[in-house]
Amino acid sequence: MSTPEANTRGLAYAGGVGYAMWQRSLLELARVKGGLLPTTIAPIIFLLGITGQFGDLSSLPGFPTDSYINWIIPLSCLQGAGFAGGATGANLARDIERGWFDRLLSSPAPRPLLLLGPVMAAMTRSLVPTTVILAVGLLLGPGLTGGVYGVVMLYLAAMAFSVVASFWGITLALRARTQQVGPAIQNGVFIAVFLSTAYTPLVLLRGWLGTFAEYNPVTYVLQMARQATVSGIEPSWAHTWPGLVALAGMIALFGLLALRQLGRIDR
Template structure:
């Protein structure tokens, strides 16, 4: 355990140094949510009438969760880049814990995301969003955001390690932009066709978004929704833990097995 913490901290520092020397990627990933928040808030905000809820107050929690879900894209791109440029091969030659490398990447992503959420929250406050629930509820909402981001980053790490090239990882990562659109992050699901509403409400993003809105006091839990949305906190925690259980062990195994990378390279 001590070796894991020590080595993971070293990898964490390496990734933070990497961000410092490549600020363009950080700026791009952190400014896009603000752009979307302003676009949806001011373009759709005046056109959407939501009983009992102002649209911008409804939107900000959804955008926070959509930003957390972007861990898939950033995790995938970073893992694929290190894998295909030989960085992970060099790490394998060092006497260090095998789990420390992906864990350090995931921890560094959490740090940069926490910093990046600050301007997004400030813009939301400037647009009129407020935390209307209790301080304890707000802390719970932020804890769910951190947990979900950590889980989605591991999804991205696994997919990045399994990718055949940086380009393939980038293309697949860009496709994850659709995931928040197939949820209740931006719009309620009760106006969707039945089949699409079912898909949207079983999207993990919907459960996390509903939980965050409820804990912030911005919108009540909708009636007649699927189980994860009707029980949003349990659904959000359950989805996050399920993603970690499914993705962490195979991601660590794939990193620790250089023969797996060799098979991928031969298949390109």
């Protein structure tokens, strides 16, 4: 067999394995009724509650929009996508406890492909909370300010952040090998978002929180996403590339950690 033919067959095999794992992960949603409700309802409640409590913050000098709900919409979308991604780790921990993942490890499929499908499924699942939260926010707020470009950046940020959360969850699940790790996965996502420009822009943050937010990569992912709804963050490459770099760095870091943890498991 020639090398090109072998490469083609190898790619087809890899694609088949990845697709099968992606399909299995999505079919779980059909079996578990309301599986996406927590990742959608919780951010919506957060959106409504935070806007009601802190809505007057948008009147502060230096705030980039006069609509606080428009500031929070991308944050809630990112939370929903992050929770959808974190569920990948919880599902993996369940498969480990039931012995299903050990059977997958004994298959001839390369180990990284066993993670590819669930991560792709997390990206797909993230579309649901992102779309629902955006729709609710637009019903209550003044609307989009960033046009098509801004909306694309919002969805790109949400889907990529779900990948980050997926690799984070997978790493913890492979480490703990128990479903009890679920709260730690979700708390990690929440804290990463909370210690950023979640509620106010960077120029208004003070003390240790301002310093932490400045170096928190999620801050720049939020900036990228907020091009869709915040009038003071105009759609531009300058507001996009820091978020892309932050996402690429986090995906690389947590992806390598997940693969490293996977490599430590005996067949």
